[in-house]
Amino acid sequence: MIIILSYLLWGQSEDVTLTVYKDGTALIKQPVAWVIPAGKSFVTWESLPKGIHKDTPFLNLDGATVISQKFNDNIFSAAGYYKRLLGKNVDIDPKKGKRMSGKLLEINSNTVTIQHKIGILTFNRNEIENLGSQDFIEDPNLSPFLSWDLESSQPSEVSGELVYKSSNFSWNTIYRLKMTDESKGELIAEAVVSNMSDISFYNANLKLVEGHLNKIRKPRPERFYRTNMVASRVEPEPAMDKGTLGDYHIYSINEAHDLESNESITLRMYGPLDIDYKKTYVFENTERRQKEEPLEVKLEINNKEANGLGIVLPDGNVEMYSYSSSGGLEYIGADKMGQVPKGQSTTLSSGRAFDVIGKRWVRTYDRQRKSEEAVIEIQVTNQRVEPANVQLIEHIHGDWIVKDESLLYHSKDASTIQFSLILNGGETKNVYYTYRKEWK
Known part of the structure; x- marks a missing residue:
């Protein structure tokens, strides 16, 4: 005799462990429990997101042998329902006119x-008020x-434990850099974890994996919704522990x-x-280009302990x-x-400086059949x-x-040279x- 059981000891999607990846997916580990009789029994689990990867x-299970598993994703949809009604009678209520059946x-x-x-x-769909049938789905x-x-x-x-992967989850890092002067600042790193699926998770243990895993197909486009801020700005201790996962980093x-x-939730990772x-x-140009523009402001941050860091920095927006002055x-x-x-550096751009202006002229240009020569003049004004x-x-x-350079230059690569200089105010x-x- 086979006993059918579908009741559970745990509530819907409680006490799960969510391991969220940067590719828009998550590994979900859901605790499950049933009371079963001796012999054969049949159990089900219905609290699954629609984005579940059906082959995962x-x-x-401890205490019983799993004989077989079935995945049913025959979810009701109006489009699928009416396609199954092809060849059967339906009723149409036009916006103008009487009901017609056929x-x-x-x-x-x-x-x-x-x-x-x-x-x-x-009938055009936009001319139909109602479309129905006498069919009944139990x-x-x-x-x-x-x-x-x-x-x-x-x-x-x-x-x-029921383990599966699902789409419609994501996490990203948001950095906030408060620049206190020309060379020092305060950095805060926060993780924004988003659940764009159709079910909620309560009392969930969250883990975040930094790194780009190989995948078979692209994830669905990501969207962000309302944010639930839980990281305190007065609490300097991180809200998570960092470990390694093979070649990746994992934050628990x-x-x-x-x-x-x-819903999205924001958690403190580092800082302040x-x-x-x-x-x-920075004033960047190419050969015969002439222009005048504000210079780009760049910040180089060295990820070393002596620089206040020496930690793994996930990718994200800064x-x-x-x-x-006030x-x-x-x-x-x-x-x-x-x-x-750790030990590497990164360069950020904050925009263009209003008071540091660069001008570039090609003063002379001579092109021959097998050569060309140009005299370049660059002027930089610091009005700060x-x-x-x-x-x-x-x-x-x-x-x-x-040749004939007025300032020593440095060759960065086979097609780039760099002049470095310091300008006092004015x-x-x-x-x-x-x-x-x-x-x-």
Whole structure:
């Protein structure tokens, strides 16, 4: 005799462990328990998100043998329902006119075609008030569910863990850098974990994996919804512990949290940390280009302990803030930062400086059949009160030489040279050089 059991000892989606990845998926480990008789029994689990990867579920169970597993994703949808009614009678209520009944011949997103007693009739969907049938569905499936055939030698309470992967989960890192002066700032790192699935998880243990895993297909597009802020700004201790997972890094959140459907939760990862950075104003150009523009402001951050860091920095968005002359904290820009391992550095751009202006001219240009030569002049003006550390980056392609330079330059690669200079407040400096290219 087979006994059918569907009741559970735990509530819906409680006490789960959610391991969230950067590719829009999560590994879900759901505790389950049933009381089963001796012999064969049949159990089900219905609290599954619609984004479940149907080939991933497996059941780890103590106290019984799993004979077979079935996954049912025959979820009710109006489109699927009416396609199954092809060849059967349906009723159509036009927005203008009386109800008409007939055999359903075709249905799509634009039209509905029936065989009526007066002939074949096609209706535009936007002209139909109601479309129905006399059919009745008993206990339609509104979400996917799993079922198992179990066997036990004696009556017992069996417990275990249902493990599966699902789409519609994500996490991202948000950094907030408060720049206190030209070289020092305060860095805070927070994780934003999002549940875009159709079910809620209560008292969930959250884990976050940093790194890009190999995947077979692209995840569904991500969206973010309302945010539930749980990280305290006055609590400096991190809300999670960091470990390793093979070639990846995993962050385990110290406390369990509720994560409802279409909700995001924000948790403190690091900080506030007092860090040092190098601020540089960059003017970048190519060969015969002439222009005038504000210089780009870049911050170089070295991920070392001596610099206030020496920790693994996940990729994420960095929001930058600075204090105004009146003492208020103001937003000044944002940039995307990739993964930064310990000992490495990263460079951020906060925008363009209003008071540090660059001008570039091609003073002379001579092109021959097998060569060309140009004289370049670059002028930088610092209208700020503070000194400005400036980098002039010049891209020259081909087989080239530089001569008659007014300032020592550094070759960054085969097609890039860099001039470095410091301008005091209110100072203007000019840099000259000539490049020559030859070809056969």
